[in-house]
Amino acid sequence: MIEMQDVWKTYANGTHALQGVSVKIDRNEFVYIVGPSGAGKSTFMKLMYREEVPTKGQISINGFNIGKLKPRKIPYVRRNIGVVFQDFRLLPKMTAFENVAFAMEVIEAPKRHIKKRVMEVLDLVGLRSKANREPSQLSGGEQQRIAIARAIVNNPSVIIADEPTGNLDPETSWGIMQLLDEINFRGTTIVMATHNRDIVNTMRKRVIAIERGQIVRDQMRGEYGYEF
């Protein structure tokens, strides 16, 4: 369902972020992307949600070549991809409910439908009771749960999570991982970049290691493989 063929990415400043990456991720997989800082993980993630376009090569999601997408069509592709970040990226002056509902308003879902569905996902992430709080009134873990709720509210086929536990303490991180595992179990493909050794080594999934812009390791039920 996600397929990269000989993808190269060179930035304007001459950095070769990715050099000939080919990979195939199937429906319903859970994949960790690991590797040292600056090895190309972030670029790899950004290419998948079309924040960046490849310099060379092809990326397709559900059969759509998103590298060649017309700008006008980008929004429609993004609706099928949920994105979660290390810094949550919630809108500060909106309540938890509004932040999640926002993703549905954007695709012009009917209002009745929005209310029902938002409460449903807030239930799933365990924050139904805090629906009316603003991000500043929530803990880091709770904010990330809201961000995840926003990512899944439109039933995307893929979740791209760029270090979702990077800002969280270990205990909270486990809560987030269980949530992502649950979402994966319900049928959503998850691609997650991480630096968290414990998580990768404990919750065993497919591990793809990127170094110097190339895939150096791709294991089913793999290990983190780095000291840090």
Added chain:
Amino acid sequence: MNFSTLLRHLREGFKNVFRNGWMSVASVMSIIVSLFILGVFMLLVLNVNSMANQVDSQVEISTFLELNVDENLRSVIGEEISAMPEVSEIRIVPKDVGLKEFRDRLGENADNVLGGFDVDNNPLPDTIEVKVIEPETVNFVAQKIEELNEKHAEKPIMKVNYGKETVDVLFKFTKLVRNIGFIFVGGLGLMSMFLISNTIRVTILARRREIGIMKLVGATNTFIRWPFFIEGALIGLIGSIITVAVLFFGYSQLMSTIGQDVFMQMLNLIPLSEIWPLMGTLLIGLGVLVGILGSTLSIRKSLKV
């Protein structure tokens, strides 16, 4: 776009105005300041214009006939003058009527000045008062009237008078005031648009993050633009309504102050009811337009995420 999306955009646009608190106040203020200056100038230009027009319409050519011209010849000349295409109307003032009007004009002093003169002993010539359609043509028409003398053996026209110097100076002055006024109004319009788009750009810079998130969850550019569009329109509307209210209150105060002063009454300001529809519509329309332009122009850059 469906109805609930439209409602959402409206709601968001309104909310944004309040969410951005002081920046909205700043935007509204900059609209008020520029529109106010613009409005004051418009009032000035409109009034100078109307005064100039009044003066224009008062410009007339007095054609004095020789004393020996009889009634027949008088009306022949009158017809010849009204046949000129530049002339709008003429009034023949026989010397009796002229004397009576002169007396009326002088009022109490009439007997001092005109003592001893009456219908039988009348020093005034018959006069034909000529009004022209375009005030700028008085010069030319006056000349044409003088040339009528050539057609008649009696040389019936004594003198043609139109206050040459006064009229010329007046035309130059009103033209100057109008032109300067229009240049000012145009320049201020541009300046206020620049001010507002800058203010809104600042609020949008602060909201790049928000726009980035909107794009990430799959919002189209049109969708993102709408609330900003409404916000800009609303800011423009609020600002321009305040401006219009202040301007009209001030103008009506000015009118009533002037109304009490005999000397100032000569200024003859345009009544509020005549200015209101044009000015109100224009200023509010301009405010809304400038608000919308400002917000949509300044969002363009942020959309390329």
